Amino acid sequence: MSRLSVRKTYKLYIGGAFPRSESGRSYPVTSAKGDFLANASLASRKDARDAVVAARKAFPGWSGATAYNRGQILYRVAEMLEGRRAQFAEEHGGGKRTALESVDAAVDRLVWYAGWSDKITSVHGAANAVAGPYFNLSAPEPTGVVAVVAPADPLLGLVSVVAPVIVTGNTCVVVASEPSPLAAITLAEVLATSDLPGGVVNLLTGKQAELAPWLAAHMDVNGLDLTGVTDADLALRCEQEAAENLKRVLRPVQEDWTADPGIGRMTRFLETKTVWHPKGV
Amino acid sequence: MTTSLADVAASGATLRAFLHGLPGVDRVGADQRAATLGTRSIKTSAKATAIDLAISMVDLTTLEGADTAGKVRAMCTKAVRPGGGAPKVAAVCVYPDLVAVAVEALRGSGVRVASVATAFPSGRTSLEVKVTDTALAVAAGADEIDMVIDRGAFLSGDYLKVYEEIVAVKAACGQAHLKVILETGELSTYDNVRRASWLAMLAGADFIKTSTGKVSPAATLPVTLVMLEAVRDFRDATGRQVGVKPAGGIRTTKDAIKHLVLVNETAGDDWLTPEWFRLGASSLLNDLLMQRQKLTTGRYAGPDYFTLD
Numbered sequence: 001m002s003r004l005s006v007r008k009t010y011k012l013y014i015g016g017a018f019p020r021s022e023s024g025r026s027y028p029v030t031s032a033k034g035d036f037l038a039n040a041s042l043a044s045r046k047d048a049r050d051a052v053v054a055a056r057k058a059f060p061g062w063s064g065a066t067a068y069n070r071g072q073i074l075y076r077v078a079e080m081l082e083g084r085r086a087q088f089a090e091e092h093g094g095g096k097r098t099a100l101e102s103v104d105a106a107v108d109r110l111v112w113y114a115g116w117s118d119k120i121t122s123v124h125g126a127a128n129a130v131a132g133p134y135f136n137l138s139a140p141e142p143t144g145v146v147a148v149v150a151p152a153d154p155l156l157g158l159v160s161v162v163a164p165v166i167v168t169g170n171t172c173v174v175v176a177s178e179p180s181p182l183a184a185i186t187l188a189e190v191l192a193t194s195d196l197p198g199g200v201v202n203l204l205t206g207k208q209a210e211l212a213p214w215l216a217a218h219m220d221v222n223g224l225d226l227t228g229v230t231d232a233d234l235a236l237r238c239e240q241e242a243a244e245n246l247k248r249v250l251r252p253v254q255e256d257w258t259a260d261p262g263i264g265r266m267t268r269f270l271e272t273k274t275v276w277h278p279k280g281v
Numbered sequence: 282m283t284t285s286l287a288d289v290a291a292s293g294a295t296l297r298a299f300l301h302g303l304p305g306v307d308r309v310g311a312d313q314r315a316a317t318l319g320t321r322s323i324k325t326s327a328k329a330t331a332i333d334l335a336i337s338m339v340d341l342t343t344l345e346g347a348d349t350a351g352k353v354r355a356m357c358t359k360a361v362r363p364g365g366g367a368p369k370v371a372a373v374c375v376y377p378d379l380v381a382v383a384v385e386a387l388r389g390s391g392v393r394v395a396s397v398a399t400a401f402p403s404g405r406t407s408l409e410v411k412v413t414d415t416a417l418a419v420a421a422g423a424d425e426i427d428m429v430i431d432r433g434a435f436l437s438g439d440y441l442k443v444y445e446e447i448v449a450v451k452a453a454c455g456q457a458h459l460k461v462i463l464e465t466g467e468l469s470t471y472d473n474v475r476r477a478s479w480l481a482m483l484a485g486a487d488f489i490k491t492s493t494g495k496v497s498p499a500a501t502l503p504v505t506l507v508m509l510e511a512v513r514d515f516r517d518a519t520g521r522q523v524g525v526k527p528a529g530g531i532r533t534t535k536d537a538i539k540h541l542v543l544v545n546e547t548a549g550d551d552w553l554t555p556e557w558f559r560l561g562a563s564s565l566l567n568d569l570l571m572q573r574q575k576l577t578t579g580r581y582a583g584p585d586y587f588t589l590d
Contacts, residue, residue, distance in 0.1 A: 220582070
């Protein structure tokens with residue numbers, strides 16, 4: 001007798017839990033060829049609002065954790081991802097070989113960013129020479145809650161935008177790629193089992209146009225990464241909304257995700273704190 | 282029923298017989314009713330009205346050991362002008378020793394000063410101390426007194442003691458309104474909540490209040506429902522209207538609006554004014570203001586732009 005296979009329900013990832021969309025909506029996800037793959041949740045602006053609340057709640061703990069600890073956790077994410085290589089390759093779509101290569105690159109990307117956690121301060125901070133008897137030190141600090149619109153590349157692109165935001169101590173709300181959100185939710189399962197505190201990464205699946213403007217306008221969001229926004233009008237509108245509370249904005253870019261990422265994505269969402277300490281001479 | 286109410290408190294036995302003769306509360310039914318009413322959708326202009334009404338019903342409260350005169354003054358300023366054109370709140374609620382500070386800060390503003398008294402929050406002291414505590418708070422200028430009942434006596438069935446204490450404190454209040462805190466989190470059953478509500482109202486309470494905010498669970502929707510039914514039935518029986526104040530654990534606009542729906546559907550809109558319904562809260566006000574700003578600006582508000590309290 002043949003067995004009925006158990007199919008996965010793709011839900012959102014908010015505050016370490018996997019809720020359905022508050023709106024109860026979903027949308028069909030198809031492969032590049034047009035075959036039906038699964039239904040994904042169609043997040044509403046209220047889900048985005050809840051995700052921001054979760055991200056804000058997680059911020060003090062995550063930004064207060066030692067850089068060493070954050071690096072370890074990111075490395076742990078890479079370990080768990082490695083263990084699910086085959087599953088990701090299957091959900092990735094495209095040729096099997098390119099899919100596997102992409103998954104491997106995503107694992108490597110996580111390890112690369114994990115290594116940066118305790119080095120970014122040395123590279124991006126400074127001991128400043130000042131005209132007075134002071135130690136003058138500048139240190140980078142995370143900016144807060146960052147809203148990220150992820151690019152179309154389902155796994156490598158997603159990892160490449162999320163890792164640099166969280167490794168420095170920010171928390172984030174991510175709008176996954178609309179046509180290929182399945183890998184994002186599977187990545188959420190990896191994150192949920194990698195000691196990453198709930199709420200540090202919150203993943204929404206749905207329409208960019210429906211979610212991004214609300215996140216861009218949200219007064220409790222401190223940074224906005226528009227990497228995945230393809231519609232120029234939408235990007236412009238988001239940038240204008242973001243100006244209201246002076247969010248740090250990363251404009252839409254076409255990036256080659258296989259290239260060396262550099263540290264620009266990390267430094268974009270850092271603030272600099274400068275301390276003047278009397279020398280006592 | 283009206284004829285018997287006058288001499289219900291003639292003795293412990295008659296009081297007990299009356300309170301235990303009240304119909305029991307259907308717990309499942311009350312939970313279900315409160316949950317159903319909680320799903321009402323209040324949007325756009327109705328929501329804007331509800332938010333402003335809720336703000337005007339807030340008893341802005343600070344009851345910490347670490348309270349200072351400065352903190353109370355800051356809170357009073359916020360009570361009068363919550364910001365963004367929002368209406369002023371109903372009252373501020375402080376410990377008795379800070380009443381004078383609040384009275385000074387609120388003079389002429391129309392915001393009332395409420396003070397907890399009677400060895401809040403446990404109520405574990407002698408009647409003399411409770412009465413003196415109340416009298417001092419009133420003398421300092423408190424418009425309203427929030428007293429706690431003796432839950433130990435209530436739970437062991439000594440209803441007359443609870444009754445007489447409320448009567449004594451009410452006498453000490455003079456012109457000040459008396460709110461009686463039932464501390465429903467310690468009463469364990471809805472039947473007890475109903476009995477305590479009636480007991481407090483018979484003894485002369487102007488308001489019945491759910492909780493001190495120091496015990497969890499504090500104000501829950503079903504408990505407020507039972508109390509609203511009690512004040513409704515009490516007015517039907519005696520013609521005297523008594524107010525209700527849920528306090529503790531109401532932190533979001535959604536919670537506040539659920540309570541307003543409950544008031545409207547249970548007691549009726551006679552109670553839907555700050556004179557007869559209050560929300561005891563501290564952090565709720567900021568959430569109401571944030572939701573209010575969301576409605577006016579169309580963007581989600583953030584706590585960075587509101588005063589911390």
